[in-house]
Amino acid sequence: MRAARYYDRKDIRIEDIPEPEVRPGTVAIDVAWCGICGTDLHEYLEGPIFVPPAGHPHPISGESAPVVLGHEFSGTVTALGEGVTDLQVGESVVVEPYIIAEDVDTSPGQSYQLSKDMNFIGLGGGGGGLSEKIVVERRWVHPVGDIPLDEAALIEPLSVAHHAFVRSGAGAGQTALVGGAGPIGLLTAAILKAEGLTVYVSELSEARKEKARATGVADEVLDPREGDVAERVRELTGGEGADVAFECSSVPVVLDTLIDAVRPGAVIVNVSIWGHKPEVDMPRLVLKEIDLRGTIGYAGDHPATIELVRSGKIDLAPFITGRIGLDELITGGFEQLIENNEEHVKIIVDPRA
Template sequence: MKAARFYDKGDIRIEDIPEPTVEPGTVGIKVAWCGICGTDLHEFMEGPIFIPPCGHPHPISGESAPVTMGHEFSGVVYAVGEGVDDIKVGQHVVVEPYIVADDVPTGPGSNYHLSKNMNFIGLGGRGGGLSEKIAVKRRWVHPISDKIPLDQAALIEPLSVGHHAFVRSGAKAGDIALVGGAGPIGLLLAAILKAKGLKVIITELSAARKDKARESGGADYILDPSQVDVVEEVKKITNGEGVDVAFECSSVNKVLDTLVEACKPTAVVVIVSI
């Protein structure tokens, strides 16, 4: 089968590799759609970062470059391994792309995303969504409704990042939020905030991303810091008070500084980007 394989910085190759073995406790998925995350782009341009370099295997997966990339994906189940009795062939699914040690609790309320040596399917090994098929441990496979188009379903993984940020913020309906950066994560987060009843201000330089923010309808206000003083504009919008909550989604220090200045006392700032 075809797969996009990371070898080193600037070196990703489309190769023929064997189809995965659907072992006991795993689910075989025929990939439908896979997003290209900003993390993938950073790996290509500056890596390896999360990807274990060749000759330095990851302590949990045991794999190192070359690895198959892709962790934002949807697909259809084509096989189930022995012991998997709650998922059927033909079901539509998405994957929570974690690699954690077997002894780490992964139930509700567990902080497995902070566990030692945690990595990601599609970066730390164990296949990836930029391939025709993948076999994933049952724990990380989430069935979805057949009514959700599979191209949209591939956005569920980055959407969950935005939802996690919203939950961590403690924001509530009626609050005013400032989102720094209208990339995919910023826009998905804005959609969640709107759905939860918040007023949303987005700050963004890129013309293309500003257009997408307008098209998506996730923002009440879109501010371009090259054209306006964002802090002053926020003060006007909030009657001089500042925002209740802010989310940094750009990885740019100046954006973080602006968000802090635009917040009212006791506001919460969530760092979403790495």
């Protein structure tokens, strides 16, 4: 089968590799679509980061570069390993792409995303969604019912957004400010709207501002070039400030704006992955008693996220801005997202095309 394998920075190759074998307790899946994630771009430009470098195998997967890429994917069940009785061949599914030690408790309510040596399928080994087929442990497979498989490929990043919402402790009727309308910012805004919050989005890019408006995920879209975002948020909230904010840009000035724009005692959740250490306005953070929280991945978020989409509360179709085949991965995918990132939210890949 064909697969995209990561060797090193700016070295991804489309190759023929053996098909994975079904083992007891696993599920074989024909991949339908796989999204290109910002993490994949970081690996391409700056890595290896999550990818174990050649000669340094990951302690759980036992793999090192080259590894198959792709962790945002959907597909169809083609075979069930011994002991798997609660899925059916032909069922549409997505994968929660974790590499986690066998003895880690992944039952509901457990923070398994914080376990030692955690990594992701499609980065740390275990196959990946940028291949025609994959075999994964049953515990990571989630049925999606009648959700179209192209849209289902966005369940993984949407689950990241859902986990950030859960981490915030926010609820219906509150006001949220999202800093940055890139892919994760827009999906975070979508979760917040679906959960009944009033959502303001701060963004510079005209294309991304338009996407926030067109998808209906923002009640107000604010441009820092057109005025003081924090002051405008206070105007919109009767002088109080936002109840909660989400940093989705990894830009220091955006974090500063969020700290200014939230009310005293508010929560700010950092969703973005930073490639550098930013300065933080600690005096203002302290004087306003702001709670700054980190978030990584997801833990038990996939079922609730899938239900938000199945129920019609979130429409994922508008967030897909490109569809390509595996041979176009670099020129039509990675390079597009690097050079024309303002024009795209999510490019998805058909590994069989």
